[in-house]
Amino acid sequence: MIVKTLDRGRSIRSATENDFEQVMEIDRLSFSAPWTYNFFESALQNIFLVLEKETELVGYLIGCVCHDLEKAVIIRIAVHPDHRGKGAARTLMRTCLDLLVQKEIGVVELDVELVSRGAIKLYEKLGFRIADVLVFPSDFPGDEETFYIMRLELPKREEQVGS
Ligand SMILES: CC(C)(COP(=O)(O)OP(=O)(O)OC[C@H]1O[C@@H](n2cnc3c(N)ncnc32)[C@H](O)[C@@H]1OP(=O)(O)O)[C@@H](O)C(=O)NCCC(=O)NCCS
Numbered sequence: 072m073i074v075k076t077l078d079r080g081r082s083i084r085s086a087t088e089n090d091f092e093q094v095m096e097i098d099r100l101s102f103s104a105p106w107t108y109n110f111f112e113s114a115l116q117n118i119f120l121v122l123e124k125e126t127e128l129v130g131y132l133i134g135c136v137c138h139d140l141e142k143a144v145i146i147r148i149a150v151h152p153d154h155r156g157k158g159a160a161r162t163l164m165r166t167c168l169d170l171l172v173q174k175e176i177g178v179v180e181l182d183v184e185l186v187s188r189g190a191i192k193l194y195e196k197l198g199f200r201i202a203d204v205l206v207f208p209s210d211f212p213g214d215e216e217t218f219y220i221m222r223l224e225l226p227k228r229e230e231q232v233g234s
Pocket of ligand 1: 101102148149150151154155156157158159160161162182183184187188189190192193194196
Protein backbone atom coordinates (compact mmCIF):
# COMPACT_ATOMS: atom_id res chain seq x y z
CA MET A 72 0.00 0.00 0.00
CA ILE A 73 1.41 3.40 -1.02
CA VAL A 74 1.29 5.78 1.91
CA LYS A 75 2.80 8.77 0.16
CA THR A 76 4.06 9.57 -3.35
CA LEU A 77 7.07 11.90 -3.30
CA ASP A 78 9.12 13.69 -5.96
CA ARG A 79 12.01 12.19 -8.03
CA GLY A 80 10.42 8.73 -8.36
CA ARG A 81 10.33 8.23 -4.60
CA SER A 82 7.48 6.88 -2.55
CA ILE A 83 6.75 5.61 0.93
CA ARG A 84 4.69 2.47 1.42
CA SER A 85 4.11 -0.31 3.92
CA ALA A 86 6.80 -3.00 3.88
CA THR A 87 6.21 -6.59 2.76
CA GLU A 88 8.36 -9.69 3.13
CA ASN A 89 9.66 -9.06 -0.40
CA ASP A 90 11.51 -6.02 0.98
CA PHE A 91 13.40 -7.94 3.64
CA GLU A 92 16.52 -8.62 1.60
CA GLN A 93 17.11 -4.89 1.02
CA VAL A 94 15.87 -3.88 4.49
CA MET A 95 18.27 -6.36 6.13
CA GLU A 96 21.14 -5.07 4.01
CA ILE A 97 20.45 -1.50 5.17
CA ASP A 98 20.13 -2.78 8.75
CA ARG A 99 23.44 -4.62 8.54
CA LEU A 100 25.16 -1.48 7.20
CA SER A 101 23.57 0.69 9.92
CA PHE A 102 23.73 -1.16 13.24
CA SER A 103 26.42 -3.07 15.12
CA ALA A 104 23.74 -5.57 16.21
CA PRO A 105 21.57 -6.15 13.12
CA TRP A 106 18.10 -7.64 13.48
CA THR A 107 17.30 -11.15 12.30
CA TYR A 108 14.60 -12.06 9.76
CA ASN A 109 12.18 -12.96 12.59
CA PHE A 110 12.34 -9.50 14.12
CA PHE A 111 11.41 -7.91 10.79
CA GLU A 112 8.68 -10.48 10.26
CA SER A 113 7.06 -9.56 13.61
CA ALA A 114 7.43 -5.88 12.74
CA LEU A 115 4.99 -6.36 9.82
CA GLN A 116 2.21 -6.30 12.43
CA ASN A 117 3.29 -2.80 13.43
CA ILE A 118 4.01 0.36 11.46
CA PHE A 119 6.70 -0.71 9.01
CA LEU A 120 7.39 1.87 6.30
CA VAL A 121 9.90 1.75 3.49
CA LEU A 122 11.06 4.66 1.38
CA GLU A 123 11.93 3.58 -2.13
CA LYS A 124 13.34 5.28 -5.19
CA GLU A 125 12.04 3.34 -8.17
CA THR A 126 12.86 -0.25 -7.13
CA GLU A 127 15.69 0.57 -4.73
CA LEU A 128 15.00 0.78 -1.00
CA VAL A 129 16.50 3.92 0.53
CA GLY A 130 15.46 3.41 4.15
CA TYR A 131 12.89 2.03 6.54
CA LEU A 132 11.13 2.90 9.79
CA ILE A 133 9.47 0.60 12.31
CA GLY A 134 7.06 1.91 14.93
CA CYS A 135 4.61 0.42 17.37
CA VAL A 136 1.28 1.76 18.59
CA CYS A 137 0.05 1.05 22.12
CA HIS A 138 -3.62 1.94 21.59
CA ASP A 139 -4.67 1.59 25.23
CA LEU A 140 -1.99 4.13 26.22
CA GLU A 141 -2.63 6.32 23.15
CA LYS A 142 1.12 6.23 22.75
CA ALA A 143 3.52 5.10 20.01
CA VAL A 144 7.18 4.12 20.00
CA ILE A 145 9.62 4.50 17.13
CA ILE A 146 11.55 1.26 17.32
CA ARG A 147 14.04 1.44 14.48
CA ILE A 148 14.96 3.73 11.61
CA ALA A 149 17.82 3.47 9.15
CA VAL A 150 18.81 4.91 5.79
CA HIS A 151 21.24 3.28 3.37
CA PRO A 152 24.67 4.97 3.74
CA ASP A 153 24.62 5.93 0.03
CA HIS A 154 21.42 7.93 0.58
CA ARG A 155 22.08 9.68 3.88
CA GLY A 156 22.05 13.46 4.33
CA LYS A 157 19.25 13.99 1.78
CA GLY A 158 16.22 14.13 4.05
CA ALA A 159 15.15 10.47 3.77
CA ALA A 160 14.94 9.89 7.53
CA ARG A 161 13.10 13.15 8.07
CA THR A 162 10.57 12.16 5.38
CA LEU A 163 10.06 8.70 6.91
CA MET A 164 9.64 10.20 10.37
CA ARG A 165 7.21 12.90 9.22
CA THR A 166 5.12 10.33 7.34
CA CYS A 167 4.99 8.13 10.43
CA LEU A 168 4.10 11.07 12.69
CA ASP A 169 1.30 12.09 10.29
CA LEU A 170 -0.06 8.52 10.39
CA LEU A 171 0.00 8.61 14.19
CA VAL A 172 -1.87 11.93 14.23
CA GLN A 173 -4.52 10.32 11.98
CA LYS A 174 -4.75 7.48 14.52
CA GLU A 175 -5.21 10.10 17.27
CA ILE A 176 -2.10 9.03 19.14
CA GLY A 177 -1.05 11.72 21.62
CA VAL A 178 2.58 10.88 22.42
CA VAL A 179 5.52 9.30 20.60
CA GLU A 180 8.65 8.06 22.33
CA LEU A 181 11.94 6.56 21.23
CA ASP A 182 15.29 5.76 22.73
CA VAL A 183 18.55 6.75 21.21
CA GLU A 184 22.12 6.12 22.24
CA LEU A 185 23.96 9.25 23.35
CA VAL A 186 26.67 8.56 20.76
CA SER A 187 24.13 8.72 17.87
CA ARG A 188 24.50 12.49 17.55
CA GLY A 189 23.06 12.62 14.01
CA ALA A 190 19.93 10.74 15.07
CA ILE A 191 19.48 12.96 18.15
CA LYS A 192 19.70 16.03 15.92
CA LEU A 193 17.11 14.51 13.56
CA TYR A 194 14.67 13.86 16.41
CA GLU A 195 15.24 17.29 17.96
CA LYS A 196 14.48 18.96 14.62
CA LEU A 197 11.17 17.11 14.54
CA GLY A 198 10.33 18.45 18.00
CA PHE A 199 11.34 15.51 20.20
CA ARG A 200 12.76 16.48 23.59
CA ILE A 201 14.79 14.45 26.11
CA ALA A 202 12.40 12.98 28.68
CA ASP A 203 14.78 10.71 30.56
CA VAL A 204 18.36 9.42 30.58
CA LEU A 205 19.25 5.76 31.05
CA VAL A 206 22.79 4.68 31.93
CA PHE A 207 23.72 1.01 31.61
CA PRO A 208 26.81 0.37 33.77
CA SER A 209 29.84 -1.51 32.57
CA ASP A 210 32.65 -3.33 34.39
CA PHE A 211 35.03 -1.02 32.55
CA PRO A 212 35.06 2.68 33.59
CA GLY A 213 34.06 4.95 30.70
CA ASP A 214 32.36 2.06 28.89
CA GLU A 215 28.86 2.81 30.22
CA GLU A 216 26.12 3.00 27.61
CA THR A 217 23.91 6.08 27.88
CA PHE A 218 20.54 6.35 26.18
CA TYR A 219 18.11 9.25 25.92
CA ILE A 220 14.40 8.58 26.04
CA MET A 221 13.00 11.25 23.74
CA ARG A 222 9.35 12.25 23.61
CA LEU A 223 7.10 14.24 21.29
CA GLU A 224 3.57 15.39 22.11
CA LEU A 225 1.61 15.08 18.88
CA PRO A 226 -0.79 17.77 17.72
CA LYS A 227 -4.49 17.10 17.14
CA ARG A 228 -5.53 15.82 13.71
CA GLU A 229 -5.94 19.20 11.95
CA GLU A 230 -2.53 20.60 12.98
CA GLN A 231 0.81 20.04 11.18
CA VAL A 232 3.68 17.95 12.64
CA GLY A 233 7.25 19.20 13.16
CA SER A 234 9.30 21.80 11.37
C1 LIG B 1 20.30 8.65 11.62
C2 LIG B 1 19.90 8.38 10.17
C3 LIG B 1 18.62 7.56 10.16
C4 LIG B 1 19.66 9.74 9.48
O1 LIG B 1 19.23 9.51 8.13
P1 LIG B 1 19.35 10.63 7.00
O2 LIG B 1 18.44 10.27 5.90
O3 LIG B 1 20.78 10.84 6.65
O4 LIG B 1 18.82 11.91 7.78
P2 LIG B 1 18.20 13.22 7.07
O5 LIG B 1 18.97 13.54 5.85
O6 LIG B 1 16.73 13.04 6.93
O7 LIG B 1 18.49 14.32 8.18
C5 LIG B 1 17.49 15.13 8.75
C6 LIG B 1 18.11 16.00 9.83
O8 LIG B 1 18.70 15.18 10.84
C7 LIG B 1 19.98 15.70 11.24
N1 LIG B 1 21.02 14.72 10.92
C8 LIG B 1 20.85 13.52 10.31
N2 LIG B 1 22.04 12.87 10.25
C9 LIG B 1 22.96 13.68 10.84
C10 LIG B 1 24.35 13.56 11.11
N3 LIG B 1 25.04 12.48 10.77
N4 LIG B 1 24.97 14.58 11.75
C11 LIG B 1 24.28 15.69 12.14
N5 LIG B 1 22.96 15.86 11.90
C12 LIG B 1 22.31 14.87 11.27
C13 LIG B 1 20.17 16.98 10.49
O9 LIG B 1 19.72 18.00 11.34
C14 LIG B 1 19.26 16.84 9.30
O10 LIG B 1 18.72 18.06 8.91
P3 LIG B 1 19.53 19.03 7.88
O11 LIG B 1 19.85 18.17 6.69
O12 LIG B 1 18.53 20.10 7.60
O13 LIG B 1 20.73 19.48 8.61
C15 LIG B 1 21.03 7.66 9.39
O14 LIG B 1 22.24 8.33 9.59
C16 LIG B 1 21.21 6.21 9.79
O15 LIG B 1 20.58 5.31 9.22
N6 LIG B 1 22.10 5.94 10.79
C17 LIG B 1 22.36 4.57 11.25
C18 LIG B 1 21.19 4.00 12.00
C19 LIG B 1 20.80 4.87 13.18
O16 LIG B 1 21.62 5.43 13.89
N7 LIG B 1 19.47 4.95 13.39
C20 LIG B 1 18.92 5.70 14.49
C21 LIG B 1 18.97 4.82 15.70
S1 LIG B 1 18.24 5.63 17.05
